[in-house]
């Protein structure tokens with residue numbers, strides 16, 4: 001499907017508010033660490049601050065993102081990642097692994113590869129494949145892994161890092177990848193779009209993106225990294241850059257079966273995750289002044305109500321970027337070019353844009 005093609009609407013959809021897709025929730029196991037409770041949500045304590053909670057409700061939202069990402073790329077041979085790993089690949093790292101589902105699925109799919117997932121809070125898992133290792137650490141700390149990685153993966157790391165931290169982190173990735181190894185990043189942004197006039201222009205749904213962006217900027221850890229992720233990866237020296245831009249519907253309103261399923265799961269992601277994405281961020285960095293817990297709850301309830309209006313056809317955008325660390329021969333070529341041109345800005349970068 002072309003990147004900007006409108007999502008066709010299923011004319012037969014009329015949502016019953018009591019349908020299963022809205023009410024179904026799954027309880028996820030408890031964690032070994034207590035964390036810190038703030039406004040009724042549990043947060044990690046390893047790092048000074050991270051805005052999203054690490055509790056069962058948020059892990060449930062992360063599980064929905066994981067499933068949504070799998071559905072979104074279900075037409076591809078490998079829906080977990082797009083980087084073309086070579087047959088000799090041995091090590092993969094998932095940064096900010098959350099519930100650990102991506103790392104576990106990748107380990108299951110590639111039993112000969114060791115897959116590490118690292119997060120500030122221990123993922124609530126009771127079983128892992130033997131080739132999967134989940135670790136608790138701040139990725140900004142010095143990396144002590146002995147092996148180099150063939151793939152380093154990020155998914156939804158908005159509001160986690162300052163621009164300086166991102167730059168440092170990407171350098172760490174570059175230095176700790178095998179030559180020819182890959183970096184891959186899938187990111188979402190909460191801006192709500194609508195291709196028909198099913199949502200009035202003054203609807204609260206259209207405030208979501210700007211409200212989160214403002215709070216993210218105020219915190220110093222931007223929300224809107226979907227706009228900058230490719231540039232950051234290129235700036236870190238990666239080449240052979242690919243990208244897929246896609247629309248993720250919110251709700252089961254699309255006609256297409258896969259998009260319908262994606263919309264259903266993504267809606268569940270929002271309904272479960274919204275409060276956690278908002279609570280610390282808005283009570284600390286909300287604009288024009290920090291919000292009260294109750295203000296956050298009222299705002300989030302309003303968004304939920306509009307999201308579940310069966311006549312609305314909202315969607316958000318997702319972007320996946322993957323790129324390669326140059327081989328030594330390509331590094332040498334870069335050096336020669338820099339010397340020849342006298343400026344790093346003229347390093348030839350091979351760019352491929354894949355439109356979905």
Ligand SMILES: C[S@@+](CC[C@H](N)C(=O)[O-])C[C@H]1O[C@@H](n2cnc3c(N)ncnc32)[C@H](O)[C@@H]1O
Nearest residue numbers: 062096097098119120137138139140155156160
């Ligand atoms: C929005 S969640 C996404 C989780 C997972 N990648 C996914 O897509 O389901 C981001 C995760 O990054 C983790 N994180 C944030 N800052 C981190 C850091 N400095 N080091 C390690 N993990 C971090 C958070 O604890 C959180 O679990």
